[in-house]
Amino acid sequence: MSEATRAPIQLLVNASARERRDRLEILTALLAAPGVEPVYRESVLHWPGDHPVYGWFCRVNGCRAARTNTVDLCHLHRADWRTAKQQPGATRREFLRTAQPKVLDLRLMEPPDCRFCPERPSRHLGLRLCLTHFSRWNKVLFRKRDLTYDEFVALQTEALPGYGDCLVAGCVGRADSPLRLCYVHDERYRNDGRPGGAQRPAGWGGDRVVGREPVEITCTAPDAFRHWCRTARPASRAGTVNLLGLAPLVQAEIRFGLLAHAQKAQRSAWPLWHIQAVANLARLRGVNSVLDLLSDPAALAERERRILRETADELRIVYVTEQEAKEAGFLETEHYGIRYKRRSSHFDFTDVPQRWLRDLLWDRVARRLRSPQAPRSPQHIECGRKACVELGVFLTAVAPGGGHDPTVLTADHMRRFVADHNKRAREGLPSLAIRRDGRPMKVTGYTHRQVFNQARSILRDALETGEAERIGLSREFIIALPTARRSERTRSPFPDPVARALADETNLQLLSDRFDPNDMGYRDIWETLVFTGRRASEVTELRLECTSIHRRVPFLWHDQTKVGNLDEAIRIPQRLYERLEQRKQITIERFEDLYGRSPGPRERTGLALFPSPQKNPDGTVAITYSIFGDAFRDWLEALDIGAWVPHQARHIVSA
Template sequence: MSEPTRELLPVVDLGTRSSRTTSDRLELLTALIAAPNFEALLRDDVIVMPPHHATFAWQCGVPDCERAVQETREFCTTHYREWTRRRKEHGTGATLAEFLRDAQPLKPRLWARTPPQCLICVDVPAWGNSPLCFLHKTRWRTYRRETRQQSGIEQDLHEWAAQQPRLPHFGQCQVVACPEAAVHLLGLCRRHFLVYGKDGQPGGASVPNNWGRMLTEWKKSTPVISYADEAEFRRWCRRTSSFYRSDGKLTLLGLRPLVRAEIKWAMFHHTQVPDEQQGTLWALPEIQRLAEECRRQEVNSLADLDLEARGLRPLRHQSIAKAMLRYLRLVYFTREDTKDLGYIETEQFGVRFPHRASCWDLTGVSQRWLRDLLWESVAERLLTKPPRSGAILDQNRRAFVELSAFLEARAPGGGHDPRVLDKALAIDFATDQRHRAAHLLPTLGLQRRGPGDRRTGKPSKHGPNMLAHVFGGCRRILRDALHAGVTDPIGLDRAFIVAIPSYRPPVRRRSPFPDDLARALADEQNLQRMEDFDPTDRGLRDAWETLVMTGRRANEVLQARYACIARLAGLPLFWHDQTKVGNYDQAIRIPEQLFARIEQRQAKTRALFIQRYGRPPTSAECKAIALFPSRVRNRNLLRGVSHGGFLDSFREWLVTLDLGHGVPHQARHTLATNLLKNGADLVHVKRYLGQISKEMAEHYVHLAHDDPKLNDALTALWVTGPGAAEPGVLLSDGAPMSREEAEALALDLTRRSTPAEGGFCTFQPVVDGGNCPWKLNCHNCDKFVMSGADLVYWHRKREHWRTLAEGAPDSATADYLHQLFEPTARAIDGLEKALASLGLLEDALALDLRRPQDYFGRVWSTAFRARELARHEGEMPIDTGVPDDVPEADMDDDVEEDW
């Protein structure tokens, strides 16, 4: 038997302190099961589940079909084969609605249904396909044969049945786990009666030959059953399992009280979990097999179950059992109990990291005082500022495991007394860690993880990154404890804490794609070959092209929702969540080519939804279902394909190209470098790629970017000047221009232009050096654009015109001057609103005179078309953007899962 995992937690004795774990677990679960909100049908020992239960549905999806579904499928075996064959023949043209309309419902097989009652004995089940019980079937067969031989006339069953006496009820089947009624005096149901004969009749149980007449005709007392060895017969009844039923019945008979209550509570708790978090499908036959294994092992609790037994499938049964234990831990143990037991349950703090178990084992830290410091640090982080992923908690745990192993080997008394630790010991620890990292030696306490996140017993390899994690984790937790005043009561010397050094490993940047590899990855023929590595057509090529054209992180594309594209002011936008930095519902402009490709992918996902549900998705469902739905445990299409699966398929495709090593994330570095190469600066790169700082943007840029021309350049938002044909038309009826609308109208500043009075000229013949055909009448030309650096200039221009109007000799002349300047006034007002939407208004007002260096400043480089500015005249800006400064670092996705 293998070493039990941390999911299997025993009952512990914590002394006299009142604790939930020392109380009677059965009493606790009994009270919870008796609660009003508990689902009533789960209270019985024989659970009869409705055919189309929300969580434990078991009947075939074809209307009126009474057969049970295949495990993890939606139809019975026969209909699933028919549906698979139709999809192969018709492809995407096969719709679920047509299949459900044409499919013929089926009756359950004989062994898979509860037998009906006997036509004569209403309390005795029928035998097989016959409408009669075992005794009356035998009598009817004998009577019909004798009558046919004597008269040659076939007798009517109902006439004969009306004359037959009824048999008494035989009670329930004596096999402990069987929920069926007995059909024989021996006290067994039909199936166990036949199995008893095949097993050689253990115990030699037998009945008198004329037991039927004794009960019906002779009116004698109940016949006596004789046994050669009654104890052996009773032992056979206890050990024999119930048949794996497919009629919605789940029998918990024969289980010990606590494990029976645990299964009931776990099933109810599973119904309260959202569909996308349920994980493995809990099919009733799988739960029945798990219950049978509990009964066979005679366990008192699920915590005592050996999950490596032969009767359990490694993936299905173990995952169900571990999920049940996870639900039970939340009931059995308090937070303080978990601290004493040496682990921490993140769900007790309202936190569950994606694709991670909620139970974090801390027993690798052998010193109790050191483990308590780690537990308190993790608990404080979960309560005050839960991280986005469990990476930082993993780093802290690794650090303390290494420190604990060193203290166990080098400190007096194994380091269990913190008062004996001094500065010299901390220096020895730092020296040992540096030596291991420099020579890539094995770690002291850390072990490699195998399948199921289990320890393999093999030590991990040390290195620069591990050294940074160890030093950083130890310094962070110990210094926080020192500042909080926790170390003084336990006697830990301050010199020991301060002596632990810090270390920052060398930063290794991922390089962009080389030109030859970039061309190969965008080649149409190679992209068509990429589709061969996506046999189920979940969108491998579409996801890759989206990554290349947008530079998004992998999960930002793979986890995009169905309704992820839209048009704003006629511009195609891609909406996504930047979960790495906490920015949600972010939109970026995309090419029309990519917009059309995503529309094609939407059509395929829509067809898949129609195949599954027989109807198109609603508007609310479009916002919830994934654009690239995974085929693994994703019945409701809410989960997108995993990063690990996508990466595996990408690597297989790249191997066929024979162009060297590459990963999808290099597309992000390539786009950042190309943005910088074409005139954008770090602010532009930071905003477009969704970075949290300029420093992180520098990590993605691989060209020299210290040219002053690129320091503060932004994407320019241009609008036509005062000479536009319709300078006063609003973009929307009185609606303020938001940040998204301002950024959606952005044009690249690298577009060719030439300075003009109060703005820029974009008429290309003039930009190329030709003569202006309008004799430099810029302010009345629709090729003229205004920038933020000209705002003060135009303010002075407006004051000059107002002064002229006020000094007019009569009101008619003043009205004429106001009317003449009206288009320019609207453009100025629109320029102010657009600058405010981007947060540049104060900078623009502070910029007074044009200097050569101002050409490359942020305000100067942000220009607006005066036509669009005039259309936004009178509107109040609303900044709906997300602040750039967020706490979490931007790191590559590392979630591994099957594609």
């Protein structure tokens, strides 16, 4: 975890008892809202097997067995599919249609009552016998007595008293012996080396009756035994997340994280076993908040770290107010009801060295987010942050006191910054502070213009609102920063040799075979760009039902979101229409591979033509332009025809 990411986490950890109570009250109120499913309010969450987010039934139609951790098939069907796919022409959708349902493994459920003793759990699930009656039946078999099972059942006329609940804090099962542990925890206690030395008397075989023949339990270290009972993980149960034994705030935080995750349209899969692993870790460490677990992310497994980080992002929005976020140096767009696509709500400004400059940036962004015409993309936030970081780092090096006192800054300091940045842009030198993948980025004409214009806009805004006068920042310092003039040339069309290379059938096949091994449709995207002249994002975001024929003329329906035109139609060649129809069939087959059925009419309207392979539970999320752009760039390098971008296809007149 980077320093920038760690700072907001440290703001939330080590909360006082009063703060923890306040947070618990907030989360309790949010979880008690009328639209929240009751399952999110329980200490033991029981999920329906067909729940749309946390369902655990096997994907095979009618199968009620629990799926494995990483796939959507149960263990038995997973083994069957591993064998079936070795056959030529085998498809997963056909396997899902023809596979027969399996029986749920009873070991993943709470054991039923003994058929004779309502207060005791069954030790033998098939016979439904508690430990005592199972021991008695074994003696019948061992002594080879001429007694049938039905006759044995008829002789059992007395219901034995139970032993109470299991002593493990996170267990909902009942004890099946005087040791006061359920069968699962009895086995685990023995495997863990019996901490505390709790044990039954030697020779106790389970057939003594409690209350008539008292059984003495010995324990050499009671504190160690109690600690084991307090931290032992609960028994694995299908469709269940057990939060017993956790602090009330930890329980509420996990439940709220589950609720927030379920409300996202774009989300990754959270198997219940992985969620239970997070709860077990919190129980083992005895934390007061799940945020405490993120203090040392290196000690977490990847699955735990992923769930905890997303939960922390959602909790930070609830726990921290706008003003507290400003004091800590970050901003949450969710405070303004905005969440940008494929972007978290969190924007970190702590890398701006001077507090006064960081506050000017924060105030400007907050005003724009509150306005009715709030920007549609997060670019205005990122560009403003980079501009302030670049200016702030320069002032740290040249201004008195590192530039932290705005009253000492003069026009000469700004002119020196302008001269330095102009030189970096002219000579292609690295930036002072703007980095990519941990390395300083080279200052280009584009970044040079962004730094000047964004910094100038933020400072001028402070001048107009009177904030500059309030903090003592001189007008001369602000107006010394000029507007950057556009110096780059516009993109030109592809030269004929390049255009021929990018349209050559052999090269197009290379794009499909080498740079699109998972058949995401990069060639289809590229040909659509060339034939239609649309923006790349308008093509990657196409929906499944994007083509149609009217009066024998094929049309492509798309959204021109940049200019606000939705559901626009454009005529396309028959060749492109047929290619997109083939892509539609591939997308439908992949849906069937996942769900074992065809998409319904309503589902078809929302499906992406080029679905993303990540965080896309229902197929409605399209791949990003950057994914296609990376493959396109690698393709051009393999063709050795120079550096070009897909956007230049907009300048080509299609044949």
